[in-house]
Amino acid sequence: MDKLKAMDTFVRIVDAGSLSAAAAGAGQSLTAVVRSLAALEQALGARLLNRTTRRIALTDEGRVYLERCRRILAEVDDADAALSERQQQPSGRLTLTAPVMFGSLHLAPVLAHFLQLHPGLRVDLLLVDRVVDLLEEGLDLALRIGTLPDSSLVARPLGSCRRVLCASPDWLAAHGPAPEHPSALAGCRAVRAGGLDGGGDWLFSRGAGAPVRVAPQTVFSSNQVEAALQACRRGVGCGRFLSYQVRDDLAAGRLLRLLPDWEPEAVAVQWLFPHSRLLSLRVRAFVDWATPRLAERLSERVA
Structure with a gap:
């Protein structure tokens, strides 16, 4: 069994929400995906997913293993990127979330500009006024305003607002x-x-x-x-x-x-990452480029 390939298949299943969707997204047969997951679970001696004909759900063991798989696969991607043009030119899929109004007014225009500079990049922006679990939903990055409830995430200051x-x-x-x-x-x-x-x-x-x-x-x-x-x-x-x-x-x-x-103390605006040392090139490039531009928008005086 190719362990890295099996890990990748497992992550794809979770992100896609079903074995059949994961098979379609990876260009594999459903049988191959089922066998890969079964072989991985047998090698680990643990069930990773509870699955029925309609849905799948992570077990406790699967939840822990999913986070480790994401870390390992991110390291592999970074190692590959170091020997490719991706180190100079961000590409691939960038997934991030932000509050609805801030995302619409400020983040979306900055993202559009960044995409014009890097046409090989694709962006999925989730705008919701709730705290999103980055690991559960497979997101690279979050912009959050206010106190951080999850200390396991890594924060980078962006600015503040009153x-x-x-x-x-x-x-x-x-x-x-x-x-x-x-x-x-x-x-x-x-x-x-x-x-x-x-x-x-x-x-x-x-x-x-x-x-x-x-x-x-x-x-x-x-x-x-x-x-x-x-x-x-x-x-x-x-x-x-x-x-x-x-x-x-x-x-x-x-x-x-x-x-x-x-007026009370200003509220912090921050970037949040699942793991700072495993940031992909596209995430690092976007955060470094977008931070001063968004900070300037936040610093504009209120009448």
Whole structure:
């Protein structure tokens, strides 16, 4: 049995979601894929996949072995790339994920430019406002905003963004002048966008003073930022958003910034990798090229 080929087949099965799909993607017969998996499991003395006629699922042993296989195959790819033109010209498939709004506004244009420079590259961009398991979903890279819940991932700083409290001119006209202290917002009608503003109290801080906690009344919440922004623009309530999400609205006067001197600490924006020392050339090349361009976008001042 060719162990590396069997490992590759195993990873293909997991990524494809079925034995037949893996066989089609690899240009092999279904029989060959089944035999390869069976031989690998026999050699390891462990079942890697529980499979029925409709679906497959990783066993605990399979989950651990999958991560090791990805590492080994990535090392083999890197060794091959060192002796090929791929070391000078990124190529192949780059898979990454990012939050929906940041990905649409900033990451997608940067990716399009990078693809123009490297026509041998293919990109799969997954935009979701949830934490994606990079290993489970076979992704090379993630852009994440906020605290990192998984310490097993390797992070590289990209920049930061602020949490900005906003309201529409109509809301301010109906609820009096702009507040000068966070306490004026106690019980105010609030619009929520999930993630970093999931539904708890709002914390404000200024200088070395003690933080001020305010409990707003949530009247509208959504897991999609744009929906929450629409409600805020229409005067449903005030809302706290990340600076890049409201930059255009603030510049156009559709929203007004409240209590800028009381904004909490900036939120970190970071690249995340499964394994830093096993990054493929295409991942390293993209991150090195994209980081200063995205950092510049993040550093643009909020009105």
